Amino acid sequence: STALLASALSLPSAHAATAVTGPDVSSWQHPYDVAIDWTKVRAAGHSFAVVKASEGSYVNNWLARDTAGARAAHLVTGGYHFARPALPVSTAADQARALVSALGPQRPAGTLPPVLDLEDSGGLVPRDLVTWTQVFLETVRSLTGRTPILYTYRYFWSSSMAGSTAFSRYPLWLAAYSPTAPAAVGGSAAWSLWQYTSSGAVPGIRGGVDISRFAGTPAQFAALADGTARTAWPLLPPQAPVSTWGAAGDRSATVRWIPGDDGGQLPASWTVTASPGGATRTVAGSLTRTTFTGLTPGVAYSFTVRAQSAFGSSTLTWPSSPVVPGRTPATPTGLAAVATPHSVALGWAGSAGFPSRWTVSRCSGTPCTGWRDLATTTTRSWVDASALPGQRYGYRVLARNGYGASSPSIALGVLTPPAPIVAPRPPVVPAPPVVTATLTAGAVPLGQSVVLAGRTSRAAVGARVLRQGYYSGAWHTWAVAVVQSTGGFRFVVRPTVAATNRYRVVLPAAAWHRAVASPTLLLRVG
Secondary structure (H helix, E strand, C coil): CHHHHHHHHCCCCCCCCCEEEEECCHHHHHHCCCCHHHHHHHCCCCCCCEEEECCCCCCCCCCHHHHHHHHHHHHHEEEEEECCCCCHHHHHHHHHHHHHHCCCCCEECCCCCCCCEEECCCCHHHHHHHHHHHHHHHHHHHHHCCCCCCEEEHHHHHHHCCCCCCCCCCCCECCCCCCCCCCCCCCCCCCCCEEEEEEEEEEEEEECEEEECCCCHHHHHHHHCCCCCCCCCCCCCCCCCCCCEEEEECCCCEEEEEEECCCCCCCCEEEEEEEECCCEEEEEECCCCEEEEECCCCCCCEEEEEEEEEEEECCCCCCCCCCEEECCCCCCCCCEEECCCCCCEEECCCCCCCCCCCEEEEEEECEEEEEEEEEECCCCCCEECCCCCCEEEEEEEEEEECEEECCCCEEEHHHHHHHCCCCCCCCCCCCCCCEEEEECCCCCCCCCCEEEEEEECCHCCCCCEEEEEECCCCCEEEEECCCCCCCCCEEEECCCCCEEEEEEEECCCCEEECCCCCEEEEEECC
């Protein structure tokens, strides 16, 4: 109520003497399995403790011990469920039953109502998450007779719940780590509990912990925690959805809506009406979308939604913004191809229905199997550069636009030509090498050196050449050199006999030539 909010705003701090405060804990507050000293928590001035009971289908193994310890220390206790929303929305009822089973009896005095901790969307869009939350809370209410508490925080509510105002009948527990009291969300006039820190220091609990305070007086808190009392739960006609919108399709439109306050019980059904034409669709109350088919392309349609339950019907929503159905493109025609050994150039005539792009797919073999998309193009032609020579392929094209895709064109068979046969080039054989050689002098005194230098083909670079001398009727190898990059070679000759000496240089035989010798050189030594 507004009075409770005013009471909260008047509190000077979380530790004011009139403040009703308490921590909420989970297994994280038990490092190394150390128990909480609940007597110290109570002695520090706290009045209540809320223990994590479950998350999805998981049950906290400290739930029973923490609850018993807190009650023994004369603290009011409660339990919360960390929501894991998922579709179908029936999972909400499953998780609600798991929470109630984990908590046990909820009617004793000094017991807070069960809490739904809603801070994870599970990937659900707001319209589905609102319905999921309604199913969870109403299942808990049905099973326990208690009006459950809803825990959340502002950013999550405004984004994941689209700022829904459908939950005003539930006590609100709001997380807001600020020095000033926050404004309420969810349609509530005020919060009932404010979690003002996530790192508070509480004697008896190791490490930082969440701490919250109640918005009213101790007497009002005792009334909230009196499990023996029956809280009013009026069942009313549901309210109209807070938002309705459509999305155009191929001669169709899909309508979605965000539920409003369901009046305490999920609607039995929704009736959606299209205008013009007055066509209707009725869907189950757990759904938040329906599709109209057979609409006229180019006509603007708007939609209204009404909720029905055993307790009455809602008013109609305002008409949604108009949407204009279209139609998918017609099947492309005139597919043709020009093939080369390594490519297939495709072109087609297009299709009616204003396509914005085309998808080309291919199969291979005989019969043609394994259709797969190759490319999407905005033009009426495309080249398959991955084709191989001598292969049989099938091609087809489908057209797309914002309303959908056409059926594929008639498949076109293509046989790529074989690759051309290229005659091998004859090997390039270097010309037979020639070896030339000269001496730096034709006559020298005994004991003086002379240089023998020469050249051969550059094709013989790196090969060995032999310096030979002639005596006793035969040529003998006296030294070896390597042909340099220029084709040249060099020897130093030091004669040891006073006579006319004969020399030559030999390039030994290789795979591309026979052995080649230079002309004979004469050197007179004396």
